[in-house]
Amino acid sequence: MPGAPQDDKTRVEAPPRDDRDSDLPRRIGRFHVLGRLGAGAQGRVLLGYDADLNRRVAIKLLRGSGGAEERDRMRREAQALALLSHPxxxxxxxxxxxxxxxxLAMEYVSGSTLHAWVKQHGLREIVGVYLQAGRGLAAAHSAGLVHRDFKPLNAMIGKDGRVRVMDFGLARGELATRSPEENTVMRSATAVLWSGVTEAGSLMGTPAYMAPEHWNGEAVDARTDQFAFCVALWEGVYGERPYAGKTTEDFRAAILGNRRREPPAGAKVPSWLRQVLERGMSGDPAQRWPSMAALLAELESGTPRRRRRFAAAALLGVAGVIAGSRVYDGWRAQWQADACxxxxxxxxxxxxxxxxxxxAAFVATDPDGGGRTFxxxxxxxxxxxxxWAAARSKLCMLPHIDARWTPELVARADECLVETRSSLESTLGRFAAIDGRAIQHAIVAASALPLPGPCVDPAYLARQPPPPADEQLRAEVLRMRQALRQVRTLGATGRFKEGLAEIRHLVEEADTLGWRPLAALARFDAARFAGDTGDLELARVWLEEAMxxxxxxxxxxxxAGIVTNLTDVVGVRQARHEEGARWGKLAQAMVVAQGDAESTRGTPTLNVLALLNLDRGQLDEAERLLQKMLEIDMRELxxxxxxxxxxxxxxxNVYSRRDRLDDARLSxxxxxxxxxRILGPEHPDVALALGNLARVSLSRDALDDAERYSLRALAIREQTAGPESVEAAWxxxxxxxxxxxxxxxxxxxxxxxxxAVSTAKALGSEHPEVAFALLSLGDLHLERRDLEKAQRFYTRALGILEASRGLDHLDNAWAITGLGEIALIRGRAAEATRRFERAEQLFAxxxxxxxxxxxxxxxxxxxWLKKATRAEARALALAAAEELTALGAAADRAQIDAWLAETD
Incomplete structure (x- = not known):
């Protein structure tokens, strides 16, 4: 009996191939080749289809990649890039x-390059898409990767409006041996690796975008990418490159001599944007922006600054303002924008x-993987x-350009930003003193940092409770909200018991303070810590008080969040399904009433409802909810x-319950x-998926795979949670x-x-997880023919499952089957028949x-135990054998064939 899983694909046919593609391979690795996308002098880019994951891919096929050492190095860099997950x-x-x-098999992007796209769009749109491209470069830099050849041809905007940076410099070793002149005309085999999926064989190392250190043969790093990015954005907004030239030598002389031409006359590009780009194109890398993140923050904060200048210009035109005042006010507007x-x-x-x-702390804590985690x-x-920088700059300017931003609204927004910043400060403090357990949660903790953007959204602020009128009380409330955010970082870094102890005091402080909205929030946070430490009853009490x-x-x-969590704690984790379903209906109604049913704000409720329906055996509804959730998240995230x-x-988990094992394995x-890709190979969530793959492999009789997955999951669980933890027990x-x-x-x-012992200690002796452990022990003792022990384990497991999941739950069938086997061995035909009939009903x-x-x-x-029903027995066995043959269960069919031969 497989343990419980721990918390759509649509098949498409490949299109017919063109006759011109007759020289193409039918398959490359596991990918079907559909046709060609482009070709260079010595390489091709092909359109492929990944049948396992139901998606088209771009396959970059090299016609001569050098020796084994070169291929190994390129493979390592490609694998490093594959670990980077960013939209x-x-x-x-x-x-x-x-x-x-x-x-290389890569994401296939249907769209156009930025080189083509910018010609049809205005300034604001161009800056917007380049901000996306910059975020991609910044993510690569954070992962230790450098592009080395960023340019408008190496970024595409898909039909979904999302920009993808592509063609990272995977073969820099070969390029380092070539002169810039050679690079400008290179259409070699390696060039195919950088070309866009619609532009195979494009030029490599375009001189117009190469930083001085690149020309001089010095080491290139993230600042080199920043230079190329600023050149590309300059070209996008001005319609021409900042460095003029027709030949390699022209570009070399212009860039090394810092001979940047003046923008074209009449260009409507604000001076602040020009200044940002000029700094990014500094000849000395040390004079550029500290990082791509800093450059992007500067670009993002420029938009509200620009609006401020337009507003200031309008104000200066008011009748009665003398010329001297205009000069003074213009200077003051500039000063204000810079200060913001x-x-x-x-x-x-x-x-x-x-x-x-x-x-340094990450590397010291984990010399092998700390750097990657960091x-x-x-x-x-x-x-x-x-x-945060963009939001804070925006808030600084908003009162000057938008009449809705009263001093009170600004104060509330500022308090919101102070709160979010306290989350960062607390997280950085935890990271600076990180330990072996917390490092496993570091990536999730960083990803859980709150979004600052809503703090400057009037609609969001309007949904929050108004702050106290009393200034002293208001200051205390802000201090407490910051403290709550800081305690949340303990949970994000896996320090649940420490967090529970701290938040108990905060609940008491909130009650003493007497401001009821804060008391509700404190209890909500406290309930999550109680649930994470396994005290589900305390979590329920706090949630009901918070509600x-x-x-x-x-x-x-x-x-809505409180009621969703009640659904989870009561309905899923305490397995009180009917009560949980009532909370779930209320949570869903609240999400609909708030207009969040089709957004990621509503997906946590969908997820909890899906898990509840999965536990209750309502698989159609569980699958429907998860498919809807997947559609929303794919669209927005x-x-x-x-x-x-x-x-x-x-x-x-749903597919596994439905015995759709191939679909479950794929998912x-x-x-x-x-x-x-996102969390690293040793993260607890990796162990979660490994455990589920182990159970699916066991059900498929792939025991070697099941052992491999289980061993790896056990090593992660013991390292991250401890050998006596419930996670290790799974x-x-x-x-x-x-x-x-x-x-x-x-x-x-x-x-x-x-x-079994660890699970009972952690979750209590009546928890369904304990029943799964007992079922496995029942199976073991049945195998050893220790029928007394087997019966005790099966009976105890069945009692827990019927009490927690109801009489008609699928999980009961495993215990009932075990008890039926014991009755069969003991010759109790009537009891065995009754047990097996009931199990068959539940499975069907x-x-x-x-x-x-x-x-x-x-x-x-x-x-078969009764002579009068032996003919019926053989008919049942033959019918079962035919069904198993149709399902591809050859090993199970073989058991029946052996039995039929013995009883013939």
Whole structure:
């Protein structure tokens, strides 16, 4: 019996190939070749189809990649790029060898290059798409990658409006041996690796975008990419490149001599934007912006500054303002804009100062993987810093250009930004003193930093409870809200017990303060810590208290979150399904009433409802909710967000329950790949997907795969949560079941007993997870023919499951089947028949055709005990054999054939 899974694909046919493509290979690796996208002198870019993941891919096929050392180096860099998951970086799916050459399978983007796109769009749109491209470069830099050849031809904007940077310099070793002149005309095999999927064989190392250090043969780094980015954006907004030239020598002389031409006459580009780009194109890398994140923050803060200048110009035209006043007011507007920009840079500066010490702490804590973890976490921190800087600068200017921004509204927005900044400060403090357990949560902690943008959204602020009128009380409330945000970072870094102890005091402080909206929020946060430490009853009590307080104070958004969490704690985690379903209906109604049913703000409720329906055996509804959630998240977050991985994992659980094992395996593998790319190979969520893959492999009788997945999951669980944790118990149980299937009873017994004890200690003796551990022990003792022990374990497990999940739940069928086997061995035909009939009903009702057929065979063996029903028994066995053949279950069919031969 496989343990419970731990929390759509549509097949498409390949289009017919063109006759002109007859010389193309039919397959490259696991990819079907559909046709050609382009070709260079010595390489091709092909359109491919990945049948496993139902998607088109661009396959870059090299016709001569040098020796083995060169191929190995290029493969390592491609694999490093594949670990980078960001919506603005084209995704590398796979790198491999084909016909003595190298290929890369990459995301296929249908759209146009920025080179073509900018010709049809205005200034604001151009800056917007380049901000996306810049975020892709910044994410790559955080992961330790440098592009080395950024230009408008190497970024595409898809039909979805999303920009992808592509063609990172995977073969810089070969390019380093070439002169710039050679690079300008190079159409070699390696050039195909950089070309866009619609522009194979494009020029490599275009001189117009190369920084001085690149020309001089010096080391290139992220600042080199910044130079190229600013050249490209200058070209986009001005319609011409900043450095004139027709030949390689022209460009070399212009760039090394810092001979930048003046913008074309009449260009409507604000001076602030020109100044930003000129700094990014400084000849000395040290004089450029500190990082791409800093440059992007500057560009983003420029938009409100520009609006301020337009507003200032209008104000200066008011009748009665003398000429001297105009000069003074214009100077004051400039001063105001610069001051606002400087205020926004505080967080960027804070991060830049803290970064070296934090990186050292990560590496010291984990010499092998700390640097990689730090790089992944850094991408989220830099995104937060850039977003906060833009929001803070915007808020500084808003009162001057928008009459809605009264002093009171500005004060509330400022308090919101102070709160969000406290989350960053607390997270950075935790990172600076990081330990071995917390480092496993570092990436999730960084990704959980709050979004600053809503702080400057009047609609969002209007939904928040108004602050106290008393200034002293208002200051205390702000201090407490900051403290709550700081405690949340303890949860984000996995320090749940410490966080629970601290938040208990904050609940008491909030009650003493007497401001009821704060008391509601404190209880909501406290309930999450209680749930994370396993005290589900305390979590329920705090949530119910928070619900009353939130309702009294009109906090509708908080109230919806509270009720959603009640659905989870009561309905899913305490397995009180009917009560949980009532909370779930209320949560769903609140989400609809707030207009969040089709946005990511509503997907947490969809997820909890799906898990509840999965537990209740209502699989159609569970699958519908998860598919809807996947559609919303894909639309708003992109394909490689952590939320997508979680949804894929839960969809795999539904498929597994439905015995759709191929679909379940595919869904789990997709979740695993995303978890590994974003979180790294040793993260607990990676173990989650590995455990589910182990169970699917066990159900498919792929015992070697099941053992491999289980061993890796166990190593992660023991390292991150401890050998006695419930998380380790899950992996111990999976591995024990593998050994049981192999007949290695002694090894299985040790693991399964440890798992049962740890689970009961952590979750209580009546929890369904304990029942799963007992079922495995029942299976083991049945295998050893210790029928007394087996009966005790099955009976106890069945009692827990019926009490927690109801009489008609699928999970009951495993215990009932075990008890039926014991009755069969003891010759109790009537009892065995009754048990197997009930198991068959449960399997059939829950869409488990393979298990239903096996139960039918068990029923045949029970009826064989009576001579009067032996003909019926053989008929049942034959019918079960035919069903298993249709399902492809050859091993199960072989057991029936052997039995039929014995009873003939």
């Amino acid at each position: 603005n970086v084209v995704q590398v799916y796979e790198v491999g060898e084909y016909a003595d050459t190298l290929f 920009h400087a205020a926004g840079q505080e967080v960027v500066t804070q991060w830049e100062a803290a970064r070296p010490g934090i990186e 790089a992944r976490a850094t991408a989220f921190v830099e995104r937060f810093a850039a977003d 009353v307080l939130a309702a009294e104070t009109g906090q509708d958004a908080l109230l 992109g394909a490689d967000d952590l939320a997508i991985a979680g949804t894929l994992n839960n969809l795999g 789990y593998e997709r979740a695993l790949a995303t978890f590994e 992996a111990q149980q999976d591995l024990g079941n593998v050994y049981l299937a192999r007949g290695e009873a002694a090894k299985a017994l040790e693991l399964l007993e440890r798992a 009702a829950n869409e488990r055709p393979r298990d239903a057929a096996k139960a039918r065979f068990a029923l045949a063996r029970a009826r």
